[in-house]
Amino acid sequence: MNKQVYDFIRNNQEFILEKWMDIMRKNADERLIKVISDQMFTQTSHEFIDMVIANMESKNDAFTTKLSDFAEKVVRLGWPLFFVNEGLHKFTLIVLNGMAEQKIINPENQIEIINSLDKWSSPMNNEIVNVYTHTWERTVSLQKIALQELSAPLIPVLEGITIMPLIGTIDTERARQIMENLLTGVVKHRSEVVLIDITGVPVVDTMVAHHIIQAAEAVRLVGAKCMLCGIRPEIAQTIVNLGINLNEIITKNSLKKGIEAALEITSRKIIEVEEDHENSNFKTI
Structure with missing residues (x-):
């Protein structure tokens, strides 16, 4: 990842989190916000940003564990895959807009920074989709087994x-x-x-x-x-x-x-x- 992008994200983590939560609340389905408390939304948002940063620093076991835990949690909370994908997209927009406001992006490095973010976010988005889908299928399978056990009790x-x-x-x-x-x-x-x-x-x-x-x-x-x-x-x-x-x-x-x-x-x-x-x-x- 481009060093300027990395430094901006590390130095503005709290700003990015607050901005991300505000945008996601405004864009989220009303039913999604109603079913979880503010505390749970804040906690899950923190986990999402932590997971993104873990991927940014290195693709290691720590990121894999965070991604798996996050996927299980959002599936349990009923967050749709669209909401999770949109979250990553909004994250990159917040980073680009923030870097533009701080004059870090200029005509000379603009393409390089955008390409760097895209090369980083696209594989991560695919990985999120794969883990989310796998977790969802496993959850549905377990629920089906549980329902079958309860469907005809003697x-x-x-x-x-x-x-x-x-x-x-x-x-x-x-x-x-x-x-x-x-x-x-x-x-x-x-x-x-x-x-x-x-x-x-x-x-x-x-x-x-x-x-x-x-x-x-x-x-x-x-x-x-x-x-x-x-x-x-x-x-x-x-x-x-x-x-x-x-x-x-x-x-x-x-x-x-x-x-x-x-x-x-x-x-x-x-x-x-x-x-x-x-x-x-x-x-x-």
Whole structure:
């Protein structure tokens, strides 16, 4: 890097930071500014400038570490790649304008300084894009795995009784996850009755119903009964209109009634036990 550029950046680091933060705040999407505090924005801006200077001084492990840490942080904060790229562009403009104001740039050295900044910033911009993209893809991949684990949980509530609460839409991939979790969980928990609660499923169409029927049949084959709970009136009407046959599946309109039915199937029931005139408890027998 040109020595005059290097000296200017080192000697005016605080000025550059303040100017950069002011410009980035004005150009940032309003939603971006709202989701982070002023303190976090200031801290992250400091880290960005530190990272830029680390690259300016030498391409070493320190810069690689700072870049990796910064990429992970901005991805976590939800800063778009455009904002990060724009940040580097604004940084070079601030440096050029500042050097012009201090009369460091003149007609004789102007081209040399601009070329020096460009030769330095372009490779760095490419590296930022690569690391940001890699970090984003890894983050999305980890989130996808986490969502898959939570998309079809099987919860043992009582001995022999387990519940699978479903929320949101059910596609082919999620249906496969439901099937796997059901079969694995039924065997693991030695379930006699499995309740699939679709209260939180907004739409039940032919495909969804087909997947549920398949899951119920699979549960039956491993020796347990399957019960479908949370059938709202509009879903019941849709099932009838589609001509879907649920005759082989026990259905209940709420999870509460499903649990009561599951207790009956397992030869148990909930009774009220009076301890005194003021307090009473419930127990399962």
